[in-house]
Amino acid sequence: MPEDLNWAIGGEAGDGIDSTGKIFAQALSRAGRHVFTSKDFASRIRGGYTAYKVRTSVDRVESVVDRLDILIALTERTIHENEDELHEDSVIIYDGERSTMQDVEVPGDATALEVPLKRLAEDAGGAIMLNVVALGAACEVTGFPIENLDESLEKRFGDKGEAIVENNKEAARKGQDYVQEEYGEFDYDMETTDEDYVLLNGDEAIGMGAIAAGCRFYAGYPITPATDVMEYMTGRVDQFGGKVVQAEDELSAINMALGAARAGARAMTATSGPGIDLMTETFGLVATSETPLVICDVMRSGPSTGMPTKQEQGDLNMTLYGGHGEIPRFVVAPTTVSECFWKTVEAFNLAEKYQTPVFLVSDLAMAVTEQTFSPETFDMDEVEIDRGKVVDENDIDAWLDEKGRFQAHFAAADGISPRAFPGTTDGAHMTTGLEHDELGRRTEDTDIRIEQVDKRQRKVETAREQEDFDYREFGDPDADTLVISWGSNEGALREGLTLLEEDGYDIRFLSVPYIFPRPDLTEEIEAAEDVIVVECNATGQFADVIEHDVLERVQRINKYNGVRFKADELATEIKQTLDTPAEATQ
């Protein structure tokens, strides 16, 4: 088995694919191996095809690849769905005794191991453990120490009592023993290390970042693939004095979060495309009432309900331009699972410093990817909180007008007014979605209108001066080829670059986590001969804004079949793009 191992379990939704995959991924992580997981799933609760894939290596892994080394197939379809990724050293484990699997044809030269998963599970105490039998068999095939699997089984089934845990360990051993007896020992040793890793996905990292940043109120409505954020916060934010409310719809969710933010809480809502559509109504109110709010969009394939369980980065324009009128805002898009944590913290600080909506844009690929990190990656001592210009009883006098009224929308030179949380003596003031004066009172006065519009827009200019809206850079800084990307493609591109380097291509890669305001890439683009923008959408929304910025046509690699980018695939695409004259692609 290769050191960089790709493993998968597939079957029907409802077969326990997710939890089995997670048990294995956690076992690997606890054994000090790096893990990168991905899921193939359909929008249904039972039936259909679903798979949980784990890539693991002692070295860091940042992407999925088109290669499968070991596959646990609970259904025949699982084999066919993954046929293209199997190779001559691949091993397939399946239960040949099951009626539906008796005539399975193994594609190509892959090795098929028939293991009576169900029968062995029954011997160990119950058919339900057949997946664990398969895990035990996989331990034998890959040389992964079964004792490490035991720990993961204890964690998973500990709450159900010792007997259940022991039965599961027994089931795993039966799988291992069967493979040994029937197929001889597989002479592999999978390397383990003493490293301590944590394993989490992008949604969990966002939820964790929110709580770390002091978010205390979350209102949302369940939607794939953002629901994990809500589920993560539920129960956990309570421990820190907060609350999650499941609203009746997205309109309510964003308005509840807005109310909580006005009351002084750090508040957030998260949704996916269709939910963002509904929330759009309130974007302008958030901005014009100058309420700090983090609005998270975990993108999936659109438009309309599109493909709910498939990857896409198609909402960028929505978050950049959504809402009528002109809305000062920030759009921040983390590029890795760990960045989901740190950019969430930053989103809260930006929201409160500038009193604006902050769109935190993630995507399905990041939401369902579990990845290993050293715990220090999320060093809570590094979390900084900046609540901006909050005034209290002691300093509110400076912000009262001659009649003692609080100027909540004072047209400050930097565009940022003072905030008084409700309950602050002498701070009572009106806030409205109507155009208003410095006191928050409605107005149609043309001069005041211009003053307030300018004031709100100045926040963005101030942020450009004060914040570091930078990019992350990889590859060869002097290369003639410049690849630019945003969001979750970073990992696949970094690995893809390594593959390209081996083939003699030098590439400079910029991963941009700030969509608005964003770094000025003019110099970088002018220094390059070829510029390629990679994104999971059909039209190249980020490429559009970059072209707009530098008035230069860039080449584009777009993917919108609902599947994330893979490293080897990207390497091939970039080669093809470079070998094709720029004019031909336009």
Next chain:
Amino acid sequence: MSSDVRFTDFKSDKQPTWCPGCGDFGTMNGMMKALAETGNDPDNTFIVAGIGCSGKIGTYMHSYALHGVHGRALPVGIGVKMANPDLEVMVSGGDGDGYSIGAGHFIHAVRRNVDMSYVVMDNRIYGLTKGQASPTSREDFETSTSPDGPNQPPVNPKALALASGATFIAQSFSSNAQRHAEIVQKAVEHDGFGFVNVYSPCVTFNDVDTYDYFRDAIVDLDETDHDPSDRDQAKDKILESEKEYMGVLYQDEDSVPFEEREGVEGSMAEIPDGAPEGAMDLVREFY
């Protein structure tokens, strides 16, 4: 909270642009009186309103206030109260705001039972858009968008509330200043969602549901043997389509507000200067 607050302290220096004689003046005065009587002051009070004539109320009152988008005032109020239960939250809206575009939120706000009051100025017409049918307009009420009447029965908001598990349902009439203020005060004092439908006549566009009509039709529940703790009695009165009642129709004295049941303790505005203590445990969970 000072003890010498008068209701005029809740008045802003902005002159209302409501039509002379509009029912909303009386409705607002009653709200201000109720707030002062219950020991609140502008700095601990949060008023939320949506859009329409009723939506202007936050401008004419003096308190912390938010004037939001049409129909969404209730979710904003819920968010405010959940984030800081120490605030007195009052939401105000109109019949279009509350029973048409915001009808979904109304049902869910009622069943959520957050401790706040909801005062709806019901004039059975759309005033600010100049006279179209509202969800409470009579079936045969002729308007610019319903020349033969809406041809559908009006919404019965009190029945909606009762069916949604309301713990406090009242009806009031803006013209009866004393009673109106008392009824709103009871809604404010109620431990849970205090819903008051206020007949607040539109003198410009509604020539059917006028002051005279309500004065003649309305029956004060205090002058009957109505027992507001009896849900069946409340149901019967609420479903009597020919009668207009004033007073508390239903109150569940054992109501426990949502935020209390959810264990929300105090304001969420205060947070530590960095990640909270014990935050590394959140990371360790992922081992």
